[in-house]
Amino acid sequence: MNVIECEGLTKQQWRLKALDELSFTIKENTITGLIGRNGAGKTTLLKILAGLWQETNGTVRVFSERPFNNLLISANAIYVDDQMQFSNRLTLSDILHEAGRFYGNWDAELARRLFNYFSFHPKQVHMHLSKGKKSTFNMIIGLASRCALTMFDEPTTGMDASVRSDFYRALLKDYLAYPRTIIISSHHLEEIEDLLEDVLLLDQGRKYFHLPIDELKEYAVGLTGRTEMVMQCSANQEVIHTRQIRDDLTYSVVKNDNLPLNKARQLGIEVSKVSASELCVFLTKKTKGGIDDVFK
Amino acid sequence: MNTIVSMLPIVLMLLIIVVGIIIISKVNWRNVAKVGYWMLGAYVIVLLLSVGVFYFVPVTEEEPIQTPESEYDYHLDEVLLGERPVESINEYLVEEWDFEYELDHIQIGYQGDINNTVNIAVERTDGNTIKAAFYQTPVYGFNMELTKFIRPMDIQLSDDRFVVKLPVTKQLKFTSFDKEFPLMQFKDSPNEDWLDVPESLYWGGQLLYLQVPREIEINAEMDVYIEYVNE
Amino acid sequence: MSLNRMGLGTVVAKQLQYKIKAYYGVFSSLVLVQVIALLLSVGGSVFSGTTIYGLSLDYTTYMTTNVIAFTILWIFIHAIIMTTKTERENSFSFVSNQLSNNISNCTFLIVASIAGGITAILSGYLLRVIVYFFIDIDLLIGTEFYYPPGEVFQGIVAMICYLILIGSVGYLLGVITQLHRMLPVLLPFVLAGILIALERIFPGSFMAIGEYYFQETNVFPFLFKFIGSAVICFAVAILISSRLEVRK
Numbered sequence: 001m002n003v004i005e006c007e008g009l010t011k012q013q014w015r016l017k018a019l020d021e022l023s024f025t026i027k028e029n030t031i032t033g034l035i036g037r038n039g040a041g042k043t044t045l046l047k048i049l050a051g052l053w054q055e056t057n058g059t060v061r062v063f064s065e066r067p068f069n070n071l072l073i074s075a076n077a078i079y080v081d082d083q084m085q086f087s088n089r090l091t092l093s094d095i096l097h098e099a100g101r102f103y104g105n106w107d108a109e110l111a112r113r114l115f116n117y118f119s120f121h122p123k124q125v126h127m128h129l130s131k132g133k134k135s136t137f138n139m140i141i142g143l144a145s146r147c148a149l150t151m152f153d154e155p156t157t158g159m160d161a162s163v164r165s166d167f168y169r170a171l172l173k174d175y176l177a178y179p180r181t182i183i184i185s186s187h188h189l190e191e192i193e194d195l196l197e198d199v200l201l202l203d204q205g206r207k208y209f210h211l212p213i214d215e216l217k218e219y220a221v222g223l224t225g226r227t228e229m230v231m232q233c234s235a236n237q238e239v240i241h242t243r244q245i246r247d248d249l250t251y252s253v254v255k256n257d258n259l260p261l262n263k264a265r266q267l268g269i270e271v272s273k274v275s276a277s278e279l280c281v282f283l284t285k286k287t288k289g290g291i292d293d294v295f296k
Numbered sequence: 297m298n299t300i301v302s303m304l305p306i307v308l309m310l311l312i313i314v315v316g317i318i319i320i321s322k323v324n325w326r327n328v329a330k331v332g333y334w335m336l337g338a339y340v341i342v343l344l345l346s347v348g349v350f351y352f353v354p355v356t357e358e359e360p361i362q363t364p365e366s367e368y369d370y371h372l373d374e375v376l377l378g379e380r381p382v383e384s385i386n387e388y389l390v391e392e393w394d395f396e397y398e399l400d401h402i403q404i405g406y407q408g409d410i411n412n413t414v415n416i417a418v419e420r421t422d423g424n425t426i427k428a429a430f431y432q433t434p435v436y437g438f439n440m441e442l443t444k445f446i447r448p449m450d451i452q453l454s455d456d457r458f459v460v461k462l463p464v465t466k467q468l469k470f471t472s473f474d475k476e477f478p479l480m481q482f483k484d485s486p487n488e489d490w491l492d493v494p495e496s497l498y499w500g501g502q503l504l505y506l507q508v509p510r511e512i513e514i515n516a517e518m519d520v521y522i523e524y525v526n527e
Numbered sequence: 528m529s530l531n532r533m534g535l536g537t538v539v540a541k542q543l544q545y546k547i548k549a550y551y552g553v554f555s556s557l558v559l560v561q562v563i564a565l566l567l568s569v570g571g572s573v574f575s576g577t578t579i580y581g582l583s584l585d586y587t588t589y590m591t592t593n594v595i596a597f598t599i600l601w602i603f604i605h606a607i608i609m610t611t612k613t614e615r616e617n618s619f620s621f622v623s624n625q626l627s628n629n630i631s632n633c634t635f636l637i638v639a640s641i642a643g644g645i646t647a648i649l650s651g652y653l654l655r656v657i658v659y660f661f662i663d664i665d666l667l668i669g670t671e672f673y674y675p676p677g678e679v680f681q682g683i684v685a686m687i688c689y690l691i692l693i694g695s696v697g698y699l700l701g702v703i704t705q706l707h708r709m710l711p712v713l714l715p716f717v718l719a720g721i722l723i724a725l726e727r728i729f730p731g732s733f734m735a736i737g738e739y740y741f742q743e744t745n746v747f748p749f750l751f752k753f754i755g756s757a758v759i760c761f762a763v764a765i766l767i768s769s770r771l772e773v774r775k
């Protein structure tokens with residue numbers, strides 16, 4: 001069953017198209033990574049899916065309903081980001097209590113345990129939390145609400161490394177115990193790639209690809225070798241990225257589509273794997289060359 | 297007493313500030329959400345208590361008194377101007393004085409609060425007695441007959457001076473309440489004059505009527521206004 | 528995972544409960560505002576200096592019009608505060624849509640109006656008791672001292688209606704200012720401009736509007752006018768905000 005169906009989804013913000021003719025579907029009980037550079041439209045997409053924002057064009061269906069201003073969606077889809085606002089007149093434990101009244105699947109026990117584990121004080125006020133603490137608290141809400149569609153937008157903002165890894169572990173454990181549809185947006189794909197089943201890569205509001213993570217790992221290979229050899233080998237292939245390492249040494253990332261890898265090895269080219277996160281960075285690079293070219 | 301009354305709001309304000317500070321410092325701010333409702337609850341209890349107390353206060357509803365026809369106001373003036381016989385105002389007579397007088401001249405003067413001068417009407421008579429009569433028409437105001445609060449005037453005769461001792465001004469403080477406009481919303485003429493001073497005053501009038509033998513020459517001191525009725 | 532289906536009514540009830548908890552400040556400020564207004568009323572308004580023959584008359588009137596004016600201001604300000612971005616986003620951190628949020632806000636304003644209306648009118652008793660026991664009184668004019676329960680009840684009903692109407696107007700204005708970020712600055716001028724223009728073009732219309740509400744003496748037309756106008760304001764506010772996006 002598809003939890004999310006988007007067809008030609010467009011969101012116009014002033015002159016800019018934040019989302020442009022986006023079409024994809026997400027199946028029930030999967031963890032999808034929403035990857036893209038800053039401004040690729042990740043947040044916009046998630047806010048539309050959560051029913052907070054309205055689409056300009058195209059159709060979007062969550063649980064087969066249009067999400068905007070929809071109570072069913074609001075009750076079953078939670079959107080967690082670092083901008084979440086809670087009344088500063090309520091203490092953290094009040095907020096958890098209130099969340100429990102609103103979300104039907106709320107797991108108070110889990111919330112309490114996470115709350116204690118991350119050593120929150122029950123009488124603290126959300127507004128006074130540090131950035132990382134805020135993100136951690138919001139994450140607790142996101143996990144304990146057990147919404148059928150749970151969306152985390154840059155959930156680890158401000159968290160330190162150990163809390164980050166705790167969070168991913170908690171997310172995975174809870175997901176395994178209570179499967180649901182989860183979308184995590186991040187630009188740190190390397191951190192979450194072990195969690196993910198699918199990756200939806202956005203670039204300038206458009207879908208770049210939507211692939212299972214395993215396919216993504218095989219999507220491309222890196223070729224390092226003498227420039228002519230690499231050129232020869234990647235001729236007629238889709239070159240994603242090329243970098244001159246030394247005068248006569250080139251590193252190219254080439255789409256792994258019937259590549260003659262054995263022949264390449266015979267030509268003295270070193271074939272390496274390209275990690276999913278590196279690949280995504282290469283894929284969405286707007287211009288040829290890198291930051292170094294700016295300073296040339 | 298006055299100063300105490302004027303201090304009261306300040307004292308109350310201070311008291312509330314002090315109590316407020318004590319509450320704020322004592323309150324467990326972590327339970328702050330409940331404070332608002334405690335305050336409301338305490339306030340409502342105070343209000344309900346005051347409702348209870350109010351109905352034990354021995355003040356009952358008064359009917360607005362019937363203010364008299366206003367024409368009597370002119371009666372004293374008419375007597376002063378000789379247009380009406382003095383007998384017709386007998387109902388307003390407050391006090392009478394009789395003096396035996398031998399000299400051939402008399403000086404009439406005031407003593408006391410010069411704000412409370414009265415009109416003096418003089419009727420020339422035969423005989424050797426000076427008669428004085430003081431008339432006062434009723435004063436109404438603030439839903440009350442106020443005449444009874446006016447201190448009496450007096451008359452003294454010393455040698456050739458006829459002294460009208462004017463009364464000391466009595467200060468009256470009235471306290472009243474106004475009903476707030478929502479209470480009058482469903483009355484026939486609501487919210488039209490809810491900010492006006494509601495009571496109108498009936499000032500009343502005074503007249504000192506003297507009967508002085510013809511032979512006596514009358515000298516009026518400064519400020520004394522005399523009308524001769526039958527000349 | 529099966530979906531949780533929550534009806535509008537359920538969500539509104541939950542949100543109202545949440546708001547009553549989160550907006551405790553509304554009620555503590557109500558108490559503060561009324562206590563301050565009462566303290567200002569304890570001085571009374573003094574008309575002094577009438578002097579007639581033998582008498583000098585000072586006249587002090589006590590009334591809680593202060594309390595009523597302050598309470599009206601209080602509901603107006605809180606109605607506007609409820610529509611601000613922060614408050615709106617607070618509500619949307621839990622289950623909500625615009626409709627449920629608006630309805631629960633309106634319901635909350637009505638609850639606040641009832642609390643404000645009852646306390647504002649009952650404060651008249653408190654003032655009378657304070658003046659009677661703590662202030663030196665020479666002569667009490669009893670006509671308006673007496674508070675017939677029937678009149679008090681009517682007063683409470685009328686006051687609640689006033690508060691609901693003012694609250695709904697404030698709420699509508701607040702929602703309008705949310706449409707564009709320049710509006711909070713512009714709206715007061717626009718409103719003043721409209722009122723001045725209205726008065727120029729149709730002289731007396733301002734008074735007529737005042738009389739339309741203020742001088743209605745019959746209970747049912749009064750209720751109809753006040754509640755009807757409030758419902759219209761709330762409905763327009765709901766219509767306007769139904770297309771608003773949250774967490775912009």
